[in-house]
Amino acid sequence: xxxxxxxxxxIVAAARELEDGKSVAVGTGAPCAAAMLAQxxxxxxxxxxxxxxxxxxxxxxxxxxxxxxxxxxxxxMASGMADIMETCQRGMVDYCFLGGAQIDPYGNLxxxxxxxxxxxxxxxxxxxxxxxxxxxxxxxMVITPQDARRFVPKVDFxxxxxxLDGPGARERAGLPEGGGPHRVIxxxxxLGFDPATRRMRVESVHRGRTLAEVQQNCGxxxxxxxxxxxxxxxxxxxLEILRTQVDPLRYIIGR
Amino acid sequence: xxxxxxxxxxxxxxPDPDKLRAFFRQKSRALTNKVTTVEDAVRRFAQDxxxxxxxxxxANRIPTAVCHELVRQGRHNMIFAGxxxxxxxxxxxxxxxxxxxxxxxxxxxEARGLSPNARRYMESGKVxxxxxxxxxxxxxxxxxxxxxxxxxxxxxLGTDTFRKSAAIAARDPFTGKIVTLFPALSPDVAAIxxxxxxxxxxxxxxxxxxxxxxxxxxxxxxxxxxxxxxPTEVIRAEPTLTVIPYYLVDAVCEVPYGAYPGVMPGEYFxxxxxxxxxxxxxxxPVAFGRFxxxxxxxxxDFQEYLDRCGGVRRIQxxxxxxxxxxxxxxx
Numbered sequence: 001x002x003x004x005x006x007x008x009x010x011i012v013a014a015a016r017e018l019e020d021g022k023s024v025a026v027g028t029g030a031p032c033a034a035a036m037l038a039q040x041x042x043x044x045x046x047x048x049x050x051x052x053x054x055x056x057x058x059x060x061x062x063x064x065x066x067x068x069x070x071x072x073x074x075x076x077m078a079s080g081m082a083d084i085m086e087t088c089q090r091g092m093v094d095y096c097f098l099g100g101a102q103i104d105p106y107g108n109l110x111x112x113x114x115x116x117x118x119x120x121x122x123x124x125x126x127x128x129x130x131x132x133x134x135x136x137x138x139x140x141m142v143i144t145p146q147d148a149r150r151f152v153p154k155v156d157f158x159x160x161x162x163x164l165d166g167p168g169a170r171e172r173a174g175l176p177e178g179g180g181p182h183r184v185i186x187x188x189x190x191l192g193f194d195p196a197t198r199r200m201r202v203e204s205v206h207r208g209r210t211l212a213e214v215q216q217n218c219g220x221x222x223x224x225x226x227x228x229x230x231x232x233x234x235x236x237x238x239l240e241i242l243r244t245q246v247d248p249l250r251y252i253i254g255r
Numbered sequence: 256x257x258x259x260x261x262x263x264x265x266x267x268x269x270p271d272p273d274k275l276r277a278f279f280r281q282k283s284r285a286l287t288n289k290v291t292t293v294e295d296a297v298r299r300f301a302q303d304x305x306x307x308x309x310x311x312x313x314a315n316r317i318p319t320a321v322c323h324e325l326v327r328q329g330r331h332n333m334i335f336a337g338x339x340x341x342x343x344x345x346x347x348x349x350x351x352x353x354x355x356x357x358x359x360x361x362x363x364x365e366a367r368g369l370s371p372n373a374r375r376y377m378e379s380g381k382v383x384x385x386x387x388x389x390x391x392x393x394x395x396x397x398x399x400x401x402x403x404x405x406x407x408x409x410x411x412l413g414t415d416t417f418r419k420s421a422a423i424a425a426r427d428p429f430t431g432k433i434v435t436l437f438p439a440l441s442p443d444v445a446a447i448x449x450x451x452x453x454x455x456x457x458x459x460x461x462x463x464x465x466x467x468x469x470x471x472x473x474x475x476x477x478x479x480x481x482x483x484x485x486p487t488e489v490i491r492a493e494p495t496l497t498v499i500p501y502y503l504v505d506a507v508c509e510v511p512y513g514a515y516p517g518v519m520p521g522e523y524f525x526x527x528x529x530x531x532x533x534x535x536x537x538x539x540p541v542a543f544g545r546f547x548x549x550x551x552x553x554x555x556d557f558q559e560y561l562d563r564c565g566g567v568r569r570i571q572x573x574x575x576x577x578x579x580x581x582x583x584x585x586x
Contacts, residue, residue, distance in 0.1 A: 160414065
């Protein structure tokens, strides 16, 4: 039996969500590894965008910054931030990957601060490009470890929109129609959103975890989708590519 | 236009396009030699209280020498565009150069982690803030560059980021849809590091432009640092490659390796060891105070700082990394 780490499971699960011929805006870390893995397996025609201007690079190794020169290695274009964000705003970017310090049942994310905003207990970087991507991309994906402190009923600050406070709220606020969170990939499960309520639910549970464990490690009620199965574990081929071609220096999978 | 909602955050700059036109009306169009030192450029063009913006992307093609010099000359009470800022923010926060900030991306160094010192500064309550996004600030610069009072976008709506910004949500008179209006941002002074410039300030750069082309056109005063000066004939032989024209530029400073410890596309990669050391040292405020004094406040100029960090020998290693040569770790 093949052994693999939790991070490897998360990257593989994320990669499988990316369809061939679509486009994805990624940051550094696990999302970038997922996009690279998808490109080297089932989605060779996946177009990768970096917010600072890199378009469709053939990534030689993991970038450390979304603006470093790896993001334009053998790319088709070295562009700028407004162009990339406007490509998203025009509707040409299918997926984006985000993270955050807190996430709520509607997939709203906080990466700004904990406590009072003016004099915070903890300050984080803020939106960066996250709010922009989550406003514009068709499907928002989140990769994050899961526990009850991070998965909270109400985030301290909505940095980045999920479904806000329920069905239709994005459109009422004026955000482009048809977008919103699609998957939340954690160390325990793949989570999705109920189309009727727009609330988070469990889609599949990673091998070695139980549904009860997934639900306990969450600060709000986390129902199961009608059919909850096991997240298919990484195949030997996926692991081989991930370890030898995507992240040979173990920047991400070594975490 | 029907106003739907107003962000409650402060607007630190005046978006009036006629005031901007009046400023640009009197700005020189003369072809004059603008080559000077970073020390002189900062003394003449960056004043206490100014709105400051730094080009590049945090630790990619940043004008490090200007950031250091602002600290050395004790600039303070500035307003900072916290746009894609990482190592530049680290330097300016350590020097307490600004006391107001438009936050889009601050205190982090992306995959490297968060800056403990910049975090302490932003948690202290000393800094007045508004929240924005990376695209939001890029749009604000673009509006100023276009000479219009605002530009619409479809981001930030429905969030606390909007609530703490100074943007306005309004109904678009054409479609009836709600859009966010981003007020023009014209920084008093900006600094951008480029690959090549001539003595007048015509600039070329390689790789991504981030928001620098908008920034160069939006800023009232512009300091250029460059890897190398080139003859004007080189610029005029291939005008397609010019991305910043000379009449936007106030000072040109030749600073070889001037994006260090950041990436300079096609030239050298970021010094990850140095950036790690910086982050690690910041954990202890006293130790970091000494570190920052030794490396920045007490050094004469950028070249002295670079020498302390390993000088040209270190740059050779980083060049090998940038170009993915096997020599990367060997020297």
